[in-house]
Amino acid sequence: MKNSDIISNLPDNVTEQILARLPIRDAVRTSVLSRNWRYKWTTLPHLVFDAQGTHDSTNPALDLDEDKPFRVIYRILCQHKGPIWKFSPSSVRSMSTSFLMLIKGLRISCRVMILGRDLTHRYCMIPSPPPTFGGFNDLTYLELVRVSVNNEGFQNLIAKCPKLNALVQNLVDGLNELYIDYAPSLAILTFHGSPNYICLKKTPHLHVVKEIRKNNATRRLLRKLTAASGFLIILEMGRKRQGMKNSDIISNLPKNITERILARLPIRDAVRTSVLSRNWRHKWTTLPHLVFDAQGTHDSTNTALNEDKLVRVIYRILCQHKGPVNKFSLSSVRSMSTSYPDIDQWIKYFLSRNGIRELILLFKEGNWYKIHCCLFSCANLRHLNLSCCIIPTPPPTFGGFSDLTCLKLNRVSVKTEVLENLVAKCPKLNTLLLSYVDDLDRLNIDYAPKLKTLIFVGSLNICLNNTPRLVYAAMHFTQLPDMNENIGTGRSTSLINNLNCLSNLTTFEAGSYFLKFLAQGGVRELLPSSFKNLTLVHFYELMFEDIDSLSSFIGLITSSPNLVTLFVTTSRNTNLATGETLKGAAKYLEEESRSFGCLMKLRYVEMEDVVGVRPEMELIKLILGKSPSLEQMKFAPNKRVDGFKERESKMVKDLIRFPRASKIAEIIYED
DSSP states (O other), X not given: OOOOOTGGGOOHHHHHHHHXXXXXXXXXXXGGSXXXXXXXXXXXXXXXXXXXXXXXXXXXXXXXXXXXXXXXXXHHHHHOOSOOSEEEOTTOSXXXXXXXXXXXXXXXXXXXXXXXXXXXXXXXXXXXXXXXXXXXXXXXXXXXXXXXXXXXXXHHHHHTOTTOOEEEEESOBTOOEEEEXXXXXXXXXXXXXXXXXXXXXXXXXXXXXXXXXXXXXXXXXXXXXXXXXXXXXXXXXXXXXXXXXXXXXXXXXXXXXXXXXXXXXXXXXXXXXXXXXXXGTTGGGXXXXXXXXXXXXXXXXXXXXXXXXXXXXXXXXXXXXXXXXXXXXXXXXXXXXXXXXXXXXXXXXXXXXXXXXXEEEEOOSSSOEEOXXXXXXXXXXXXXXXXXXXXXXXXXXXXXXXXXXXXXXXXXXXXXXXXXXXXXXXXXXXXXXXXXXXXXXXXEEOOOTTOOEEEEEEOOOXXXXXXTTOOEEEEEESSOOOTTOOOOTTSOSSGGGGGGGGTTOSEEEEEHHHHHHHHHTTHHHHSOSOOTTOOEEEEEXXXXXXXXXXXHHHHHHHTOTTOOEEEEEEOTTGGGSOHHHHHHHHXXXXXXXXXXXXXXXXXXXXXXXXXXXXXXXXXXXXXXXXXXXXXXXXXXXXXXSTTHHHHHHHHHHHHHHSOOSOTTOEEEEOO
């Protein structure tokens, strides 16, 4: 058999990746491999001439002479074709005017230029540019290490790089002042040395100045600069000189920096900063966010505080606090049932009077906390998150939370009329989460004009009206709701009768009980003509043995012409179903496939806990055959169920055998 020249027939993207990973010396040498490789290296976009790329392999013990790197670079540049995005001549010991003119003459379109990384004491010399020099219009990063340049040349170079984002100058000789007159895109400045003068003008985006400090003189200059400009300064401390007086840097940090530091600390550590210095003693008392969670309420031995001690700590912090409290969060890791009267006092006397905007009370199971009625006087609330709480009837004077955008109730007891009234009086409500809410006999959202996200976990009959902006809905029914419950006189008796309220959804998640709930009212006939905005659907615990659930499933996806992503998780009960039940469900899907339209935009499908029963395989066959744009279909089998090993080999064979409407569809089977 004639040998095949594999290396000459490699795809272009493979050869480009190979060349990009080689030193420049070895990349040039690939021209001897074959005729096809002769000129491949001449289109390299990155030219890095470092010690590895220009070392003389014939005599590893000796470095190249000073002139040879220049001749090598000159020859490579002369033969190079196409753009050069990166140029790093770090092996060049000195840089003459002719060398810079060579770069300009060869039209190197550098985006990154690194000059002078040689660690010897011989500097790169940057000359004054010619009068015709128009600047580097696309240069975003400039690093000057051990180079020599005068003040005027440096200023002119920076001013003619309008897109320069980061500048690093380290041990630059001849530069006795740091003067930048114009750098509209400069964000990060790093320098090493002790300039006599610092002046930064027209640098609106500058937010980080990093000093690799050898002398304390620059610190005084930077401190004045910070007060005027307000950007972040990072001081990398070198070794202290003997006899030099220590400077109290932490006491003189700008106010915005101390606020950012305190905001990132647990409340326990934020209070402890009062011992740092006199200036820090009362800084924590103006913290707008007070978060008492597991991280912030442990003692020095990392043990959770007992109930009494935690209450005393919170009392003390609230009494010393000054200014508004925008956020108060209490996530108890222990039962606090005996301290509920104290929490009433906090809400009544501290939080409601300090403009509380975000209130989070998450308690453990046990005796639930009954919210004090003064909560309804917190007119500035924007975020309310309650767990294991009882919401009382609001006073007659309650006018609603006009600014509330997020309401999360998990394991909360509230009467139906109270919840409906609360939602109706939150005109800006954007997110509503209801999980295992007690004492409700229905869920009727009559007016929520700005509601975008609705998450429900429970078993209530649902009715939605006037929710035109609802784009994300997750319906997780724990059991099948009672369809005979009366939701109100003169209203739609169920979500089934008002499915148009879901017509603007972009993402929808539901479980199998919700699908059965829809099937009870004949969902196929009542579905909107089109969920035109729906792009992602996720069905949990889909009962493949239940024809009602499959009917609702088929109806929803066929009514979604722009569906792109589909997730399906198989119910744990499917593997326990009888053979006759599974056979009937498979026959139903087989008949549906004959009249099933195409899912024109479906691209990604993921199925989890697949057990290989026949209804699953019929659905897979249907999706593969009706999705011309499908790119990937992923399966995660549930191998722990009984009988899976016997079905697995047949399932894999069927996946390979099923016809596909898409020529690029990829099937991924997670073993």
